[in-house]
Every structure is written in structure tokens, then in C-alpha cells.
Amino acid sequence: MTTSYSGALRKMRTHADDNNTVNYQLPIGEHKVDINPVIGQKVSLDFTGDINCVHCNRKTKKSFSQGYCYPCLISLAQCDSCIIKPEKCHYHEGTCREPQWGEEHCFSEHFVYLANTGNVKVGITRHVTDGVSSRWMDQGATQATVMLRVTDRLTSGLVEMLCKEHIGDKTNWRTMLKSAPDQVDLLEVKATILSKIADGLAQIQQTKGIQAVSEADGEVHNIHYPVDTYPEKIKSINLDKTPEFEGVLTGIKGQYWMLDGDRVINIRKYAGYNVNLHVG
Template sequence: MTQSYSGALRKMRTHANENNEVCYELPIGESAVDVNALIGSEIALSFSNDIHCVHCNRKTKKSFNQGYCYPCLISLAQCDSCIIKPEKCHYHEGTCREPEWGEAHCFNEHFVYLANTGNVKVGITRQVSDTISPRWMDQGATQATVMLRVPDRLTSGLVETLCKKHIGDKTNWRTMLKGKPEDVNLIDVKHELMEKISAELAEIQQEKGLQAVSEVESKVHHINFPVETYPDKIKSINLDKTPDFSGVLQGIKGQYWMLDGDRVINIRKFAGYNVTLQVL
């Protein structure tokens, strides 16, 4: 029997089960769809050509920054350029778009980490404990470990900038979707990187205090994704150009669905799009 779900898309919610496999839940309208359960099934998705901002729900002809209308893009702190480049935080200059939002999200502990997404990268997150960070799952990381703990977002950006002189900070999504990469000794990479940035790290500690940056003795987390078949040649689906598609769901990694015919779609990119999903 065909199952049908309609409404606005949101990025998939994730958690890791006891086997460290990522479990995906897709918010669509009022429903929350267990996407893992759909792997191996034929699905069809159609876009109604109706887009609403994920923040203010304003109808918009074009979505910006994964779901926002243009007025929200230029007014919200969460859409400011310092979210992508935290070393450019300008709260202390009195120019934060939304000071209360900044105080709630930027002035708390952040962590600098290393992850294997097909290549080893450095990144920052607020969500780390003994469990797997949602950020690692969203990036399709098969391994990750924490390097450093810092007191706020600006400091995390300054430390990340030091690391970027020696290691990349971007995920190559095509490489990430091509298969499971070979394991890397992230602890060795961490120690080598710490040695390379030690002098400049000491300067940050001298300016902000010795406790401002502290090394974290963290294990390497291994993360598994529900994928039956990886694509050979990636063909990306864009709902603006291809509003209707169908096929067999073969796997999920990061925020991507993998379908037969080497097709992939980044669900997060189309947050706010009103669609109908059918399980055939």
C-alpha cells in the first residue's frame, strides 16, 4: 500500500544507535518519517513549487542559505558571515545582528575536532560529549575525535584558523558519497597538528588566559551510515530543475539520499520546500 507524506521539508534529524549507525528522521509537514526504514524501497518525491522560509514562514520565490528568505538572510545573526567564519565574530564591536541570539549560541563551550569525511578535516561544534556529534553525522564523517575545548565561538574560530594552515576545513561531498574511506589514525594526526600550532596556540592562551584553550583526551568515534550501494558516477538532483523524481533509495549519508542510477539529493539544501513523498 502506498504511503504518502506532504508538507515543508526540513533537514533530517539524526542520532546514533548502539552500533554507532546513524538513524535518520525526516520532518515533512507534521510527519516525522523513519528514512532508514525506506532503504531498498521505491520512493517518489514531487515539489509543488511552493517555498516558505524556515524561520519566518514567509513565502519566497528563492531559498537562501538552506531555507531562508532574503529578508531573514540579511537580518538574522544565524545567517551572518561569521557563522561560516567564526573568527570574524563581531559581537565585541557592538554590531551583532541579534545580541541575545549571539549570547545564547556563541558564548558557550565549543570544541575543535578532526573528522574523516573522505579526507581529514578540522571543524568546530558545540555538541560534543561521550556521544557522537550531530555535526559529524551531517558531514558524513566515518571517524571523528575532539582536539580542543574553548570557551566561545570566536576563540574556536581563531584556533580553527591556525589549524587550517596545515589541514583543510571542507568536506568534499562527492568524495564523501563515493564510498567508505579507509580509516586514518586521527590521534597521530591530532598530535602532529598540535605540535605545528603550539607556538601560535600559546599566543591565544596568553591573550585569553591559560584555561581558554584546553586539550581534550578523546577517543576516536567510528560512525556507520545506512548505505546498501554507493554511486559510481554522481548525478545530483536539483528540485528547482527536476521537481519530480522516483527511484529506489539505496542509502543515506550526511544529509544526502542515494538513489539508483547514481543519483543523489542533498535534503538539507531544500529545507522549506513543500513536497509530497510517496513510498510506493
């Protein structure tokens, strides 16, 4: 029996269960499709050619920054360059695109974390719900721990810059998808990094106050993904070039579907794309 869904895609929603296994739900139009039970089944998906902005729903020929139309790209605070590089926050200069949005999202507590996504990386997240951040799950991290607690987004960017002198901040998505990586002693890495950036943190505290940055006591979370088979030689599906595909779903990690034939597709990349999905 085949079940069909139609509508605009959104990034998969994630939730870690009591065993820290990631459960995925795919928003597609008005539907919320639980994807973990689909693993092992045949799926087919076809892109209709229509794209709607994930913010204003305007029809657009091209999607920017994972789902936005061009007018939203250049006007929304959430699409500004300081979202990718928070050390470039310019709210204090009076030039924030949307001051109210900035106050709600950038002037709240942030965490600087370490994660193992195939290589150990540093990153920033606002939310650590039930101990496991959705950001870690979106990046396909198999281990993660919080390192520092900061008072706002700009400070988190300054701290991340200190860390980046000693550790990377990028995920190699191909490495992440090829296998479950070897475990790393993240607490040892954390201690090493904190030692190396101690002087820099002290300078930030002198400027912004002692409470601006504090060490976060956090356990290492081991995160598990619903994967039956990892691809050996990755072949990425591009909906703009290949608007239709079908195959057996063999696993999900990060925001990627894995399919037989070593194929993968980044679902988040195609937010706003209108598709027809058939399962079974």
C-alpha cells in the same frame, strides 16, 4: 502499499545508536518520517513550487542559506557571515545582529575536531551528545574525534585558523558519497597538528587566559551509515530544475539520499520546499 506525506522539508534529524550507526528522521510538514526502514523501497517526490522560510514561514520565491528568505538572511545573526567564519565574530564591537542570540549560542563551550569525510578535515561543533556530534553525521564523517575545547565561538575560529595552515576544513561531498573511505589514525594526526600549532595556541592563551583553550581527551568514534549501494558516477538531483523524481532509495549518508541510477539529492539544501513524498 504506498504511504504518502506532504509539507515543507527540513534537514534530516540524526541519532547514533549504540553501535554508532546513524538513524535518520525526515521532518516533512507535521510528519516525522523514519527513513532508515525506507532503504530498499521505491520513493517518489515532487516539489509543489512553494517555498516557505524555515524561520519566519514567509513564502519566498528563492531560498537562501538552506531555507531562509532574503529578509531573514540579512537580519538574523544565525545567517551572518561569522557563522561560517567564526573568527569574524563582531559581538565585542557592539554590532551583533541579535545580541541575545549571540550570547546564547556564541558564548558557550565549543570543540575543535578532526573528522574523516573522505579526507581528514578540521571543524567546529558546539555539541558532542553521547560522544557523537550531529555535525559529524551531517557531514558524513566515518571517523571523528575532538581535539581542543574552547570557551567561545570567536576563540574556536581563531584556533581553526591555526589548524587550517596545516589541514583543510572542507568536505568534498562527491568523495564522501562514493565509498566508505580508508580509516586514518586520527590520534596521530591530532598529535601532529597540536605540535604544529603549539606556539599559536600559547599566544591565544596569553591574550584570552590559560583556560580559553585546552586539549580535549576524546576517543576516535567510528560512525556507520545505512548504505546498501554507493553510487559510481554521481548525478545530483536539483529540485529547481527537476521537480519530480522516483527510484529506489539505496542509502543515506550525511544529509544525502542515494538512489538507483547513481543519483543523489542533498535534502538539507531544500529545507522549506513544499513537497509530496510517496513511499512504497
